[in-house]
Amino acid sequence: MGARSFSLTLAFMAAAVSCVAAGETPSASPKSTPDANYIIGPGDVIQVFVWRNPELSVTVPVRPDGKVSTPLVEDLVAVGKTPEQLARDMEKVLAEYVRSPKVNIILTQPMSSSSQVKVIGEVKQPQSFAFRQGMTVLDALVQAGGLGQFAAGNRAKIIRTEKTGSREIRVRLADLVNGDMKQNVALLPGDVLLVPQSRF
Numbered sequence: 001m002g003a004r005s006f007s008l009t010l011a012f013m014a015a016a017v018s019c020v021a022a023g024e025t026p027s028a029s030p031k032s033t034p035d036a037n038y039i040i041g042p043g044d045v046i047q048v049f050v051w052r053n054p055e056l057s058v059t060v061p062v063r064p065d066g067k068v069s070t071p072l073v074e075d076l077v078a079v080g081k082t083p084e085q086l087a088r089d090m091e092k093v094l095a096e097y098v099r100s101p102k103v104n105i106i107l108t109q110p111m112s113s114s115s116q117v118k119v120i121g122e123v124k125q126p127q128s129f130a131f132r133q134g135m136t137v138l139d140a141l142v143q144a145g146g147l148g149q150f151a152a153g154n155r156a157k158i159i160r161t162e163k164t165g166s167r168e169i170r171v172r173l174a175d176l177v178n179g180d181m182k183q184n185v186a187l188l189p190g191d192v193l194l195v196p197q198s199r200f
Contacts, residue, residue: 037133039189040078040086041112042066050094051102059108072097083107117187119144121195122151131189137171138184140193147173152198158185159192 040046042064050056056071063069066079068086073093078086083105094101110116110130117140118128124145137158147153153174160167169185173195176183187193 037082038107038110038130039115040081040083040107041115042079043111044078044107044115045109045111046078046083046086047106047108048090049104049106050098051104053098053101056094056098062112115189117189118192119195120192121156122148122197123195124148131187131191135187136184137173137187137193138176140187141173141177144193147177147195148197150198152196153177156193156195158187159194160188161190 040062042062044062045059046062046068047059048057048070058070060068060070062078066077067075068078069075070090073090076086076089076093081089087103087105090103090105091101094103107130115131116128117131117135119140120126123141124147125143127144129143141147151173153176154172156171156173158169158171160169171185171193172180172183
């Protein structure tokens, strides 16, 4: 490891530690359940619990058409809703068959690309993971293990898909890991953080 990459690694770790000390929690691991603000998308897998009705409790995928079907609930739109919102909608349908139904929904596999954040390029662990409310560039960088040895951190960019098309947001990651928290941009579902390689 060169002196430059070693100093960047130390600075990156210092920034991460300072965030923890300030009460900011790094992003959860990809296997953890996303928070209540997660927006369900096609391909996600949800676990539906109907209290006191185990025969109605199932694990189902969200179909490409954005709908789910469970016992007594057919073709209910799931996409664009939080787990809590979907649970309330299911309760309304089940109320025709079950007295005072209580539904709890857990997202077991967040697979929807529209509900994920991707970190690609010159990082130690390029990957996709579930978006959570309040996620920032530093959260994503910590999740990806930090900048790679040959990263051009200050030429990184966020690629964001909007209604009018794709937009690029420049972010200086090398400055961020050296303590410039102004570079700690908030992320949105579907964002791609691209870290290019240094030019030699």
